[in-house]
Amino acid sequence: MVKNKAWDWSRSEDGIWHIPSEDSHYLVNYWKQKGYVNFLDLGCGLGRHSFQFAKAGFAVFALDLSDEAVDFVFKKASGEHLPIKTFKGDMTNMPFENEKIDCLLAFHVLSHTDTPGMKKVIGEIERVVKPGGEVFITLCSKDAWSYKDAGFPVIDENSVMKIEDGPENGIPHFFADRDIIDRLFTGFNIQSLKHTQDIIVEGEEYGSWHYFIKASRKI
Numbered sequence: 347m348v349k350n351k352a353w354d355w356s357r358s359e360d361g362i363w364h365i366p367s368e369d370s371h372y373l374v375n376y377w378k379q380k381g382y383v384n385f386l387d388l389g390c391g392l393g394r395h396s397f398q399f400a401k402a403g404f405a406v407f408a409l410d411l412s413d414e415a416v417d418f419v420f421k422k423a424s425g426e427h428l429p430i431k432t433f434k435g436d437m438t439n440m441p442f443e444n445e446k447i448d449c450l451l452a453f454h455v456l457s458h459t460d461t462p463g464m465k466k467v468i469g470e471i472e473r474v475v476k477p478g479g480e481v482f483i484t485l486c487s488k489d490a491w492s493y494k495d496a497g498f499p500v501i502d503e504n505s506v507m508k509i510e511d512g513p514e515n516g517i518p519h520f521f522a523d524r525d526i527i528d529r530l531f532t533g534f535n536i537q538s539l540k541h542t543q544d545i546i547v548e549g550e551e552y553g554s555w556h557y558f559i560k561a562s563r564k565i
């Protein structure tokens with residue numbers, strides 16, 4: 347496994363990372379109705395989903411590899427007296443006991459590794475999420491420009507090293523297809539699977555494709 351590397355948030359100028367994603371509005375209500383309490387924001391970044399879920403009454407665990415991101419979430423959560431516990435750590439080796447988590451969101455996070463790293467993190471998610479608990483995970487797709495056409499250095503059959511100006515420079519990226527998803531998620535029942543293209547984001551042409559996976563941990 348190549349070494350995982352945090353996002354360099356000092357190089358991100360994008361305001362979208364402070365505004366909860368579209369999917370999270372559904373999930374926060376759906377998981378609240380199910381009576382879930384312990385929510386893990388895996389790869390929390392600047393905490394847009396951690397704050398959203400904490401305000402809705404969840405006990406939030408927010409983990410990220412970036413010192414800057416974790417410090418930001420810790421300070422904001424303390425200032426606003428929100429029930430968010432922050433953790434600096436790697437998704438492939440999480441500091442949580444078995445079956446602690448009711449529901450988990452990993453939004454644009456898991457793909458920041460290579461194939462051995464991806465197998466490890468899925469194993470970790472299986473370990474920390476309760477049987478019957480649910481996850482919502484996004485993965486980069488093999489249809490994306492950065493896998494097919496960018497010419498980034500190849501790490502293994504599913505992964506490349508992104509070399510570009512910005513917060514993701516020097517970060518390994520894993521790309522999935524349907525077959526890989528079925529093989530990775532054997533410990534889960536997939537409830538919904540979407541494969542979408544971002545054609546324009548914030549007014550700019552884009553070439554990215556992602557999978558959006560909602561799944562429950564097998565009992």
Ligand SMILES: C[S@@+](CC[C@H](N)C(=O)[O-])C[C@H]1O[C@@H](n2cnc3c(N)ncnc32)[C@H](O)[C@@H]1O
Binds near residue numbers: 350351389395412438
């Ligand atoms: C694109 S940002 C998304 C942040 C957040 N999930 C959101 O939707 O706003 C990806 C985040 O994943 C974190 N990350 C990358 N690799 C990680 C790893 N191995 N373990 C934990 N966090 C990681 C990065 O540091 C970064 O904060």
